[in-house]
Amino acid sequence: MGQETVSPPPTHVELVADLRALRRPGLAGLRSLSLPALRASTEVCGLSTGPDDLPAGVETLLRQATRRLGEHDTLGRAAARTFGLVPGYRGATAYDRRKAAAEVYRVSTETFRKRQEVQVFDQLAEAVLTLCREYRRRFADAAPAPGGSRPAAARSGRESTAPPFSYRTTVVDAPAEFVLHVSPVDLLRDVDVIVSSENVYLEMSKTFWPTFSGTLRRTCAVRNASGEIVDDVLARELSAWLRQNGRPGLPVRPGTVAPTSSGAMAQQGVRRIYHAAVAVPLLDREGYQVAPDDIARAVREAFALARAERGRFDPPLTSICFPLMGSGRGGVSVETSASWIGWAVHEELTRDPSWTVHLVVRDRATAEGITDLGPEE
Template sequence: MHVHPVDMLRDVDVVVSPINVFLALPEPYKSSVSASLRRAGAVQAPTGEVLADRIHDELRAWASQHGALGRPVAPGTVTPTSAGALADQGIRRIYHAAVAVPRSGTNDYDVLPADITRAAARALALLAEEQHHFDPPLRSVCFPLLGAGRGGLPYETSISALWAAVEADLARGAEWDIHFVVRNPAAAALLEQLPARIRPETALSATRRSG
C-alpha cells in the first residue's frame, strides 16, 4: 500500500487510472488521479512548458483507431497507453479504466461497483496479455480506489469491488504484485483491514507469491 499522491509512485510496472466512458482526460492542472498521471507523464521543458502530452495523445490515438472518438465506450473498458515521462520513475504502462458515466446536464458522474470489478478484471487480463511483450516481463500493478473520488462511492465499496476481481485472479493462480495507492488516511485504514476479510486459503496463497 502506498499512502501518497499517485504521481510519486516508483517502480510499479502498471498503474490503473480511472477515466470516463468518453476516454476524455481531465485538464492536467486538476487534482484527480488521471489528471496527476497526465501531468506527470507529459514531457516538459525546464520552464514547465509541455512539449509532448504523451498520455493524452496516445489515448486519443487509441480511441480513433477503435472508432471511439466522441462516443462512449462500454463501462469497464480498459485502454492501455505508455506511461510517458513516468518511465523515468519505473512506471511502464497506464491502463485507463472507463468506469465513470457522466450524468447529463451536470458535472457529476455515476460509477457502479460492478463496473469497477469488471474494469479491474479486464486490467488484470490485459496485464497477462502484455506481460511477456516487455523485458523484463510486467509483474506489478497498482490500483487507486476507483470511483471513490468524483464517482462518490464510499472507500469500502470501491475496495470491495476491486478486491472481487483481484481475489478471483489470484485464486486462478495469477502471480502479480498487487499495489494500492491512496492519499486519505481513512482509506489507508480500510485497506489495512483487507487481509482479515480474505479467505484463509487466498491469503496464504497471496503471501507466498508476494515473497
C-alpha cells in the same frame, strides 16, 4: 516497547553544504555520497530507514521540497534542473544541469552560479527544514496520549498528510493481499502498470486539476528545459486509441480498459498506464455515476490486458496498481470501491498468483478506513 522519538533535523548551514556537495554528481551520485544532513532529514520525514533506501529517500525529499518552492515558480524550476529532477536531466552533466537552471532565469551560467544558484541552495534548504518541522509536528500530534489513547488530532485524520509509506495488507472484506501505498500517485516508483479511472469518453482530467487522472497526466507529460509541456503523452495516446477503435467523441462500454505508455514516468520504473472507463456522466446534472460491477469488470480487463502485454517487455510485467476507482466524483464509497476491487483481484490471483498487486490511496485516513489496522508503528 519504549516510546518512539523523531531525530532532530539538521541545521540550515549543514543542509546547504550537502546540497552544494550533491550539485555536481546529481541524483546519479546519491549512493556514493555521505550527505549527513540530507540523510538526517529523510529519517526525520520517515522517507528512509537505512543506506539501502537512502538514495530514494533523498530524491523523494528533494522532489517534495522543490514542489514546495513551486513547480511553476522560477526558483522551484531552477532547483529541479539543478539536481536533475526533471525528465531528461537525471543523468545530465553538472554543466548541462546548471545551464538548464540558468535558462529559467535567462542569464548566463556564470551569472547563475554566482547569484541565483546561491538562492536556490538557500531556499531549498529552507523548504527541507519546513518539511522536517511539519513531520515532527504531525508525529507529536499522533503520539499516544497518557493512558494509551490517541489524541483528537490523530483520530480526526490530521496525520493523513504524513510522508508516503507502504505496507502489505488486505482491504475491507476481501482476502486478496495488496501492497498499500499511502502516497500521491506521482511518487510511485517501480510499479509496472498503474491503472487510472476515467469517464466512458476516456477524457482525462486537465493537467492542472488535483485529481488522480490529472496528476498522472501531468506527471507523465514530457517537458522542455523550461518546464513547459511539449508532449501531453497520455492524452495524445488515448486519442489515438479512440481513433483506432472507432470511438472518437463516442463513449466506450463501462469497464473498458485502454493502454498507453507511461511517458516521463518511465524514469520512475513505471512502464504502462491503463485507463479504465468506469464513470458515466449524468444526463440531468453535473457529475458521474459509477456502478460497482463496472469497477470489477475494469479490474478483470486490466489483468487480461496485462497478461496479453507482459511478454512484450523485458523483464516481463509483474506488478499492477489500482486506485480506489469511482470514489471521487463517482460517488462510490471508499469501502465499496475497495471491496469490489479486492474481490475481483482475489479472483484473478486465484487463477494466476504471479502478480504483485498494489493499491494507492492519498491519505492515512482513507487507508485506515479500508483496512482493519493501519501499519504497525
